[in-house]
Amino acid sequence: MSERLVVIGGDATGMAAASQARRLKGPDELEIIAFERGRHTSYSACGIPYWVGGDVAGPEDLVARTPEEHRARDIDLRTGTEVTELDVEGRRVRARELESGGEYWTSYDKLVIATGAAPLRPDLPGIDAPGVHGVQTLDDGERLLATLTRARGKRAVVVGAGYIGVEMAEALIRRGYDVTVVNHAPQPMTTLDADMGALVDEAMRGMGITMVNGTAVTALGTGPDGHVNAVRTDEAEYPADVVVLGLGVRPQTDLARAAGLPLGPSGGLLTDLAMRVRGHEEIYAGGDCVEVLDLLAGRTRHIALGTHANKHGQVIGSNIGGGYATFPGVVGTAVSKVCELEIGRTGLRERDAAAAGYQCVSVTIESTSRAGYYPDAAPMTVKMIAERVTGRLLGTQIVGREGAGKRVDIAAVALTAGMTVEQMTALDLGYAPPFSPVWDPVLVAARKAVKAVRAAG
Amino acid sequence: MSERLVVIGGDATGMAAASQARRLKGPDELEIIAFERGRHTSYSACGIPYWVGGDVAGPEDLVARTPEEHRARDIDLRTGTEVTELDVEGRRVRARELESGGEYWTSYDKLVIATGAAPLRPDLPGIDAPGVHGVQTLDDGERLLATLTRARGKRAVVVGAGYIGVEMAEALIRRGYDVTVVNHAPQPMTTLDADMGALVDEAMRGMGITMVNGTAVTALGTGPDGHVNAVRTDEAEYPADVVVLGLGVRPQTDLARAAGLPLGPSGGLLTDLAMRVRGHEEIYAGGDCVEVLDLLAGRTRHIALGTHANKHGQVIGSNIGGGYATFPGVVGTAVSKVCELEIGRTGLRERDAAAAGYQCVSVTIESTSRAGYYPDAAPMTVKMIAERVTGRLLGTQIVGREGAGKRVDIAAVALTAGMTVEQMTALDLGYAPPFSPVWDPVLVAARKAVKAVRAAG
CATH class of the missing domain: 3.50.50.60 (FAD/NAD(P)-binding domain)
Structure with missing residues (x-):
């Protein structure tokens, strides 16, 4: 008895889920139908600014997998087709072919909602x-x-x-x-x-x-x-x-809202750890149309980011394919670049921390990306936020030049592990003059944060 | 009643310890005498290759703090003076002025041994x-x-x-x-x-x-x-x-050996977590002359690295100054660069893991430093070693171009936190096309390691 999986949305989450499910289950076990309104699949929307800026030659470079490649993997991908209605009770969706205007219902055993976000x-x-x-x-x-x-x-x-x-x-x-x-x-x-x-x-x-x-x-x-x-x-x-x-963007969840599925405060779908829509074991959702658990704030929020979308797809496809995977939540890491400026952030800002009920201290330090005497050592400002009394790391923000952005990953892992700033001062981070001062800027910030935590008592 | 601190060795550990102790205790509480055989203090030996290569103008750029600067901070720094004998029982050291040949004994209440390493x-x-x-x-x-x-x-x-x-x-x-x-x-x-x-x-x-x-x-x-x-x-x-x-180098511990202090298998001094020489509450040691605890192998080893030396000095100075700090050990992180090639490593190699008694799996993946379509996306090879059955991360090695070296810090923090490779697959790492593919190379390696752990059973 073959099951049918229907996927709504042919971008990162939807097609990663379909591909991963297909890897685990052949066409005789699992039929996969994917509906995509547009012409493209599995592309990096995050790459659009670099295409516009001339760093990326053409849109085809941003496509990880074309419709044809998905179809060759036994995924019945229907582009130019919009899902206009979701009948949760009847386990079916209504699709409309945008060109012909033709409509039809398709039933599902498992559903993936990956409708993404819409720009404000x-x-x-x-x-x-x-x-x-x-x-x-x-x-x-x-x-x-x-x-x-x-x-x-x-x-x-x-x-x-x-x-x-x-x-x-x-x-x-x-x-x-x-x-x-x-x-x-x-x-x-x-x-x-x-x-x-x-x-x-x-x-x-x-x-x-x-x-x-x-x-x-x-x-x-x-x-x-x-x-x-x-x-x-x-x-x-x-x-x-x-x-x-x-x-910015908002979760594109009109379909889900009309179907009565649970939405969070930002309008994103709410899921469990296996990325199943809460209360609906047969419906999965992920990517820019869901809210994710903020592990530090202890609440859900909407974060549209390709890396989460891909992880969601992977988790959904594994679970539908009979494997086991969860998405535990995020600490809120993001990196960005404006010309030579690099910006990294993870965890809570001061106001997030206060809103979540934390009392915190925050410190800011200046350091450099490389040993001060090494050529092209670039200045870097690191802000670190820690919980009062416990000294637990709550957030880190870095603004600088080359080497600033991805340094925030150190703090992202420390946040995930629940480290205190005191524990962070002993972190064994890579040191050599072309890569870091002898005290990495993140360690310098952690040392100052330790003092602030002690002073605050 | 003033105490006297004697420091043997005026480089990173010795002078960081002296400076930190001085920050916490004034000259009326603590007298500090530091002996240094050479003419320079507090310099970055790690910077010498870049000075030789022409990237750093002169040796003065490698000096973090000159003898004069230390003296201005009420540290009685005696350069050109070698300590030739340590009388543990009598709590005194014999110093020889290299120029005059004059010798004298100096007593101490607290001693810091920071004699560094000697090249093989x-x-x-x-x-x-x-x-x-x-x-x-x-x-x-x-x-x-x-x-x-x-x-x-x-x-x-x-x-x-x-x-x-x-x-x-x-x-x-x-x-x-x-x-x-x-x-x-x-x-x-x-x-x-x-x-x-x-x-x-x-x-x-x-x-x-x-x-x-x-x-x-x-x-x-x-x-x-x-x-x-x-x-x-x-x-x-x-x-x-x-x-x-x-x-390579060996710990310079002839003085300590002659005094009967405890040495480890590599000839480095053995200390407790507060960096006190084992069995000697009044003698501290740190930097290239000690062995450090390898947190993964569960044994001490000799690792000569400026970043450890500076941390040791900080810990020693804090403890002597009446504060409290420990050095918990290392996971073995190191980064290096040869022209455009970057090399990062942390944790155990396969043979270290076997020697320590671990059974492990290892995987290797190829990825890129940036999104594949972004200009200058450079290839990167990541090897990841995980414990069988538990999936605990044991080591990571990265070889690539720009962006490869410091990426190993992600794994260094994960090792410190005792994460499994499964936990690592959910890490919320910074993503944007100029910084990483949508799956960071470290995540790609972790995903493959998860499969290997499961396959090994």
Whole structure:
């Protein structure tokens, strides 16, 4: 008796789940049908800024596995087909072929919901004008590049200064644009504490980017041809030949919501550790459409990140394939790059820690990426947050140049292990002059944090 | 009543201990006398290869704190003065002023032994000829540079292919020398398993270095002027205008041995966790003259590394100053660089694991430093060793280009925390295309190790 697995969404989570399930179970045991609205599968949306910036030649480089490759692995992949309804009771989904408009129901024994996230698109005058672009899908990337190629002028405005905003600012700088970033928050990168975000702000200004912080966009102006030509705020107007929206994303869970599946405070699906939707043993969900457990804050949150999406797919596929795997949660690690600036963060910010009920101390130190005497030793600022009394590490943020970003992994592993900053001071980290000062910057921060914990009592 | 602290050895451990003790106790509470045989204090011997290679301008750049700076901090530092005898019973040391030959006894309440390590210098014909150089001290570095500056010719032979050997090979290449490395072991970097050492060998040959492995040096030839002119093995003779010895070091513990202090199997002093010499509450020891606890092998070993030496000094100074600190041991992390090649290792090699009584599985994977589509994504080989049955991580070795070396820190923290490879697969590591593929190479290795552990049963 063959079972049928239906997958909704053909990107990282959906196709990783399908592929892993197929690896464990052949077509005679498990039929796999995957529905994907777009034309592409298994691509790296995170790579779009580098494609736009010219570092990656074409969209095909961002595709890990094409529809044809999936089909060759006995996955019945139906692109250009949107799932419009989920009947949980009847264990079936309704699909619509976008081109023909034809609709049909397909039943399932197991279901994977991997519908991803949708970019936030504020309801502003002019938001739908030509020249205003999101960068969530490969198709978005193609449309943006078409606008850039038409080259009306070289003034770009990026709205938002989170990961996508800063990465797109870099991409546009690399393409020779004058870049203005209009940012609602007082600093870029609100995933950092304000003091660390201020370092990013300073560095971006140093790259020639015009930073307009603490300012909301009120409208997008358009020219006589209807194309965008300005970004307006309450105080000013910024001329724009192209506008990129980098306002973050929200879980795309309208289908799940309509079906009555459980959603968390951010609107993401809630799952158990095996990535099954809570209360529904036969429905799995993962990737940008779910909330993940924040192991430090003890609550779920929405974090759209390709690395989690791929892990989710792996876990889901293993479990559907008869194996066993869990996704225990995250500590909130993220790295980003704006030109030469590297930004790493993991764990809780000060305000997260307070909101979660922790009392904490925080310290900030300056160090270098290599021994001070070694060529190209680059300055690096490390902020470390630890729990009062226990000294348990709660978070780490690093802003610097080469060697700063991935250093945050040291803290990510320490957070996962529940280490105290005192334990961290004894960590046996790699040392040689081209790689680190004799005290790694993370150790310097841990030492200072130990003193702060003791002083706070 | 003031106590007196006597420190033997004015390099990393000794002066870090003195400085930290001074920070905690003023001169009225604690008198500090430090004896140093040479002229320099607190310098980075690890930086010598980069000074020789021309990356660091001069020896002064390698000095973290000069004798004058220490003296300004109320440390009675006596350079050019060697301690020749230690009277444990009488709590005193005999010092000899090298210039005047004058000798005197000095009593102590607390003693720090920080006598470092001495380079291995095999008893071979010609070993003392001009042009044959060790690279352990700043004075060694100065003598080597003097030979290089006299520039008799551009043929260099490096004897030994451990860290110092490979770093000196790079330094000499950078100075335009034809470099031959003659190495007793079958591969360079015996701190790696043979399969990973073979990758280093291949890369060094690719840099134009002549590698002669599995070959012992039998003699050093000299010319009519007495200067070295060749390195001889049983099979061949390699012309040499300069010879650099990179054969590793041994703990410099003749003084301690004569005083009857406890030494381990490598000849290093044995201490407790507070870095007190075992059985002697008033005598501390640290740095390259002690053995450290290998937390994975459950035994002590000698590892000469500046980062440990500095930590030891910090711990010793804190304890002498009335604070509290311990050095719990090491997991054996080390990183190294030969031209563009980066080498990281932590934990046990396969043979260490077997010798310690572990049964293990090991896996090797190929990945890249960045997303495969991102420019300059460099190949990286990761080997991971895990305990059978439990799946506990036992060791990780990484050989690659930029981004390979310090990645080993992820595994170093995981080893310290006692993580299993299964736990590691869920690690929340930093991901963005310029920093990592969506599965970090360490995660890819952990996933493969999980499969191997399960298959081994």
